[in-house]
Amino acid sequence: MQLLYLLIEIIVKCVVVFAGLMIVVAYLTWLERKVLGHIQIRYGPNRCGPFGLLQPFSDAVKAFFKEDLVPEKSDKVIFVMAPMISIIAAISIFAVIPFGNQFTIPGTDWVVKLRLADIDVGLLYIFGIASLGEFGIILGGWSSGNKYGLTGSLRAAAQMISYEVALGIAIVGVLILSQSLRLTEIVRLQEGGFWNWNIWYQPVAFVLYLICGLAEINRTPFDMPEAEAELACGFNIEYSSMKFALFFMAEYAHMVTMGALAVTLFLGGWQPIIPQLSFIPGIVWFCAKLFIFLFFFVWQRGTYPRLRYDHIMKFGWKILIPLALINLLITALIVLLKG
Amino acid sequence: MIIPLLKGLKVTLGYFFSKPITVQYPEEKVPPAKRWRGIQYFEKDERGKTKCVACGLCMAVCPSQCIYIETAEDEEGRRYPLTYELDASRCIFCGYCEEACPVNAIFLGKDYEWVEGDRKVYLMTTEKLLEEKKFNP
Numbered sequence: 001m002q003l004l005y006l007l008i009e010i011i012v013k014c015v016v017v018f019a020g021l022m023i024v025v026a027y028l029t030w031l032e033r034k035v036l037g038h039i040q041i042r043y044g045p046n047r048c049g050p051f052g053l054l055q056p057f058s059d060a061v062k063a064f065f066k067e068d069l070v071p072e073k074s075d076k077v078i079f080v081m082a083p084m085i086s087i088i089a090a091i092s093i094f095a096v097i098p099f100g101n102q103f104t105i106p107g108t109d110w111v112v113k114l115r116l117a118d119i120d121v122g123l124l125y126i127f128g129i130a131s132l133g134e135f136g137i138i139l140g141g142w143s144s145g146n147k148y149g150l151t152g153s154l155r156a157a158a159q160m161i162s163y164e165v166a167l168g169i170a171i172v173g174v175l176i177l178s179q180s181l182r183l184t185e186i187v188r189l190q191e192g193g194f195w196n197w198n199i200w201y202q203p204v205a206f207v208l209y210l211i212c213g214l215a216e217i218n219r220t221p222f223d224m225p226e227a228e229a230e231l232a233c234g235f236n237i238e239y240s241s242m243k244f245a246l247f248f249m250a251e252y253a254h255m256v257t258m259g260a261l262a263v264t265l266f267l268g269g270w271q272p273i274i275p276q277l278s279f280i281p282g283i284v285w286f287c288a289k290l291f292i293f294l295f296f297f298v299w300q301r302g303t304y305p306r307l308r309y310d311h312i313m314k315f316g317w318k319i320l321i322p323l324a325l326i327n328l329l330i331t332a333l334i335v336l337l338k339g
Numbered sequence: 340m341i342i343p344l345l346k347g348l349k350v351t352l353g354y355f356f357s358k359p360i361t362v363q364y365p366e367e368k369v370p371p372a373k374r375w376r377g378i379q380y381f382e383k384d385e386r387g388k389t390k391c392v393a394c395g396l397c398m399a400v401c402p403s404q405c406i407y408i409e410t411a412e413d414e415e416g417r418r419y420p421l422t423y424e425l426d427a428s429r430c431i432f433c434g435y436c437e438e439a440c441p442v443n444a445i446f447l448g449k450d451y452e453w454v455e456g457d458r459k460v461y462l463m464t465t466e467k468l469l470e471e472k473k474f475n476p
Contacts, residue, residue: 035355037359038354038355038356038359039351039354039355040354041354041357041358041359041360041361042359042360042361043359043361043363299348299351299352299355300348302351302355303347303348303350303351304344304347
């Protein structure tokens, strides 16, 4: 009986998290267009429903009815697989993100933990799966048999590999402080008000994480694989209909995960700003903090131009990685001296 | 290096909170310019009929040859256009007909919204041209 309840709990949580993530992704596209619109002193979508709130659904319907083209010269199996790899990787990262503490179902003593999986290699899992997501982009661009697609995927490969190094090293600083790869453990160590958050102990790592995170999810100013102006959409140039929509969703889901991970690692996850405010449920805090990051991702897209390809590489290898290494060394030294 | 980046963020945030300058077209409209040349209309004389005396000058001057006139005389000996056809789908709105008209009968109006599914509807007759006056006070 216990096992059955557990199974039901897991299934319900999976469905809720998946649906929630998809809704967030859908409305993230809406938010992006709206915020970018207002930054450019226009309204953004406002015809579909009040404030254009039905726009994501109209987009989805449109994507479903578009013609699904597979180019003749493409490697068809990989061409079809690539968007799937992308979206699966983007969604499955969310499995280890703790988006709240736990609560007891009223009338029973059944404790529901607000996370899908609490594995003790959480961070490693995230980096493993995130790297898997790159294959979606690389294979997608390569298999479409288009020179722009190929260029885009080559750039994606180079950019993601080099920024992943800096991202990984930056996060090691947090790991040294928390002595654990388990995300719930990292959150728990930031308990008790905003002055305990990792962002104060690891400010450099936080900035590095943001920059490398943007490069990881191929967002402006690092959207080299897409580069509308020079590559005409890059790796997804030959994709249409739902395959394109999958790539699109994967990109935004990846963005949500990057934000959620930033919240978990640096802003104390579901913890309230000050302990007195802990009557507000943790999931609300988590969503509020996540929203700040999502808004920032959109906001900076409306601000910065795209970097040149060699500048991105130079910036990654010559500035970010040394900075991350220095940060790591200093953190390690301080932790060692303090005992 | 970091200060300019933050300045950029500040500028865009300022614009984010400013009011959009969008004119939401079907509901709001920008009035056309003073010298805007839109769809033609006929000026009426004191009897409520067209001022046109069917001299044929507009037909002669029209560069896209979209005007066709058949002349007739009424019982008082006054010339009037028996048929006056202006094919608006061919008109280039150059305004030569307005300039050529010796009796100030035809004018180019301010109206610019005219979409039909059928080309025949664009053939403007005297009645349609007189009716078009109401868009041009």
